[in-house]
Amino acid sequence: MPSSPSSSAQAARQAVAARLRELRLDAGLTGHDLAVRCGWHKAKTSRIENARTPPSDADIRAWCTACGAEDQIADLIAASRTAESMYVEWRRRQRTGLRRLQESYVPLYERTTRFRVYSPDIVPGFVQTPAYATALLSAITEFRGIPNDVAEAVRARMTRSRILHDGKRRFAFLVEESALRYRIGDAEIMSEQLDYLRSTASLPNVSLGIIPFTASRRMWPLEACYIFDDRLVQVELLTAEVTVSTPTEVATYVKAFTELHRLAVYGQQARALITSAINTLD
Known part of the structure; x- marks a missing residue:
């Protein structure tokens, strides 16, 4: 059977985590040392290095600064953002309803x-009709428990489908x-x-x-x-x-x-x- 389609996203996260760990080791710092310099609990360092917690932009800046690797900040932030955009939960994309999601494409x-x-x-x-799209998006809205903007979402879907x-x-x-x-x-x-x-x-x-x-x-x-x-x-x-x-x-x-x-x-x-x-x- 094929691997999960989210595997590439996880691999990208792990690559960022591995690079951060390398920077810490190159700087001669333990996980505890880095946590002290960054002002957070040492468990956070472990979670980031093991790709269990994705680092924020601020985390990456603090990490690189603590390791004397400020020149790596921009590249690592870009890589981290790319990894996080590869696997996005619907609850994040649909939290305000469905219209903006339709328009985002x-x-x-x-x-x-x-x-x-x-x-x-x-x-x-x-190739959906307005009525079919309304029925489908209504079901999604009810299942997700998100704000109901189905009418606006259907109009957005019909508008973007004109490229057909x-x-x-x-x-x-x-x-x-x-x-x-x-x-x-x-x-x-x-x-x-x-x-x-x-x-x-x-x-x-x-x-x-x-x-x-x-x-x-x-x-x-x-x-x-x-x-x-x-x-x-x-x-x-x-x-x-x-x-x-x-x-x-x-x-x-x-x-x-x-x-x-x-x-x-x-x-x-x-x-x-x-x-x-x-x-x-x-």
């Missing part, structure tokens, strides 16, 4: 020319057949959503693949992931969003997407699966 979307999206269980956000129609970008969507069958909202909402999904497949810059239940699997279902060009992957877990930027890991997701692509059906066969899902709603 716009700069990344505008920089991207090729999107590859895999979803095992829901219709991807780019500007003709400047390419989109490849892969969805498991289960995404067509799971009911988000009532039958009317699902029927409208599936009909819209079927129509978007005709756009010249869109490729829509459906992986049937009957496909002979050479690649197991994955967590939902978004590949932006060949440089960045965002993976959606229940508790967090993981951002993968290490070239080897990005390449692994691209390889997995290629394998899933081979399992999917397209064109008339894909539309037939969507039509079948619509017909079962009654």
